[in-house]
Amino acid sequence: MAIAFSVNGKQVSVEAEADTPLLWVLREDLELTGTKFGCGIAACGACSVHVDGQLTRSCSVPVSDIAGKAVTTIEGLKAEDGTLHAVQQAWVDAQVPQCGYCQSGQIMAAVALIERTGTPSDAQIDEAMTNICRCGTYPRIRQAILAATGQAAKASATTQGEA
DSSP: OEEEEEETTEEEEEEOOTTSBHHHIIIIISOOTTSOOSOSSSSSOTTEEEETTEEEEGGGSBGGGGTTOEEEOGGGSSOTTSOOOHHHHHHHHTTOOSSOTTHHHHHHHHHHHHHHHSSOOHHHHHHHOOOOOTTOOHHHHHHHHHHHTTOHHHHHHHHHHHO
16 A cells, blocks of 8 residues: 655655554665664654654554654754754763664654753653663753753753762
């Protein structure tokens, strides 16, 4: 079955079974491997993407549900000239990743949070950032979110509290 939608601003059409998870279409058919497979049950968040601006765990969404919609993956956050998105740059600056496996999903969740709230409070960060990081980089994730939203003093205090 042909399913048409947009990915990172480009129109695509894929031949896939209706119940194929969006994750596998992105990774296998479209070769966008930044979105990761973690658990397969929408619990860990490694597969997070945006669908029509909403944070979505792509391992549990049939590609047929995406027809006509706009998907943004981690690859779609960078500007055309290669400049990193503010959240991606904050991630680099805060040296967030250890193994890095969960980071694309974490970044997509952080971008969705910032787009929704502007400058999130600690409570909003706690509520929104539910993806799992096995390495436990949660303090640096918080620091990067705060830095990306211009809350540098708060980010600095978070870093000092981590030591």
